[in-house]
Amino acid sequence: MLPAFQQFAEDLARDGIRDIVVMGMGGATQGIYTYLQAFGARAEGSAFVLPNGMRVHILDTTSPRAHAIDVSLDLERTVFIFSSKAGGVPEGNANFTYYWAKAKAQFGEAAGRQFVAITDPGFPLDKQAADLKFRAVFHSKVDVGGRFSALSTEMLVFAALLGIDTPRLLANVRERMTPWLRSVTPVEDNPAARIAAVLEALRRQGYDKVAFLTSEPLAAFTPWVEQLLSESLGKDGQGILPTSGEGYDPALAASGFYADRVFVRIRRAQDPLIDLDPSLPVIDIVLPSELSLGELFYLWEHV
Numbered sequence: 643m644l645p646a647f648q649q650f651a652e653d654l655a656r657d658g659i660r661d662i663v664v665m666g667m668g669g670a671t672q673g674i675y676t677y678l679q680a681f682g683a684r685a686e687g688s689a690f691v692l693p694n695g696m697r698v699h700i701l702d703t704t705s706p707r708a709h710a711i712d713v714s715l716d717l718e719r720t721v722f723i724f725s726s727k728a729g730g731v732p733e734g735n736a737n738f739t740y741y742w743a744k745a746k747a748q749f750g751e752a753a754g755r756q757f758v759a760i761t762d763p764g765f766p767l768d769k770q771a772a773d774l775k776f777r778a779v780f781h782s783k784v785d786v787g788g789r790f791s792a793l794s795t796e797m798l799v800f801a802a803l804l805g806i807d808t809p810r811l812l813a814n815v816r817e818r819m820t821p822w823l824r825s826v827t828p829v830e831d832n833p834a835a836r837i838a839a840v841l842e843a844l845r846r847q848g849y850d851k852v853a854f855l856t857s858e859p860l861a862a863f864t865p866w867v868e869q870l871l872s873e874s875l876g877k878d879g880q881g882i883l884p885t886s887g888e889g890y891d892p893a894l895a896a897s898g899f900y901a902d903r904v905f906v907r908i909r910r911a912q913d914p915l916i917d918l919d920p921s922l923p924v925i926d927i928v929l930p931s932e933l934s935l936g937e938l939f940y941l942w943e944h945v
Contacts, residue, residue, distance in 0.1 A: 857913035
């Protein structure tokens with residue numbers, strides 16, 4: 643599929659596409675923010691400007707305020723990407739219906755040329771995309787849930803648009819991460835198992851919250867991993883609660899506010915270290931390069 647994603651990116655550039663509007667919710671869009679921020683897309687208002695000049699707008703809400711982007715869109719130079727595992731998410735469908743009506747009014751039967759679907763094969767959105775003659779349909783894997791899709795079709799399409807070396811990104815994961823999934827690998831050599839064991843041991847000591855602190859280029863990783871943990875844990879009253887957007891305040895640390903928190907500190911090798919009170923439990927993760935982002939996703943999907 644990687645060559646198809648690369649060809650798609652080249653086709654959009656060749657056709658003069660200036661804006662990409664992403665319609666989806668949760669796992670279908672959350673990882674996109676991380677890729678965009680980590681690989682140099684520039685924030686411009688509510689949009690992200692890619693290195694090639696295209697603008698990406700992510701509509702993961704039905705708020706009327708989100709449609710303020712309409713005034714800047716030239717529909718002839720806009721592609722709408724509807725990303726949904728089955729196509730049944732109300733918010734995504736509402737946004738699709740809204741923009742389909744606009745495109746149909748301008749382009750008639752050719753309106754489908756402005757739309758792309760990322761969905762599971764054989765599901766309603768897949769059929770709808772075929773019936774309406776979408777520009778392209780990319781199939782996601784049925785057995786990979788949305789929150790685990792950071793290295794699947796939903797995100798790799800955008801990695802190609804960013805010009806990321808996706809074969810190398812995935813090769814790094816295969817070479818450095820998958821060996822510890824073999825049954826003969828001692829559990830102490832499995833980084834995901836080690837982190838999970840530390841979190842569980844600390845939870846039993848009263849540290850039932852986990853706070854993520856990242857360097858600025860990785861800031862969008864935090865909401866992605868918080869969603870992953872929130873949706874995956876919390877069974878039978880045994881979960882760990884990820885806290886959102888708290889940051890770190892020395893005054894709060896001195897007051898004991900963080901007494902029930904484990905901190906996970908994530909940065910690239912070239913980024914400065916975020917200082918914390920030495921009495922707080924901390925898990926440190928350092929990424930050797932930008933392309934290590936794939937390994938970070940893979941690690942936490944297994945934690």
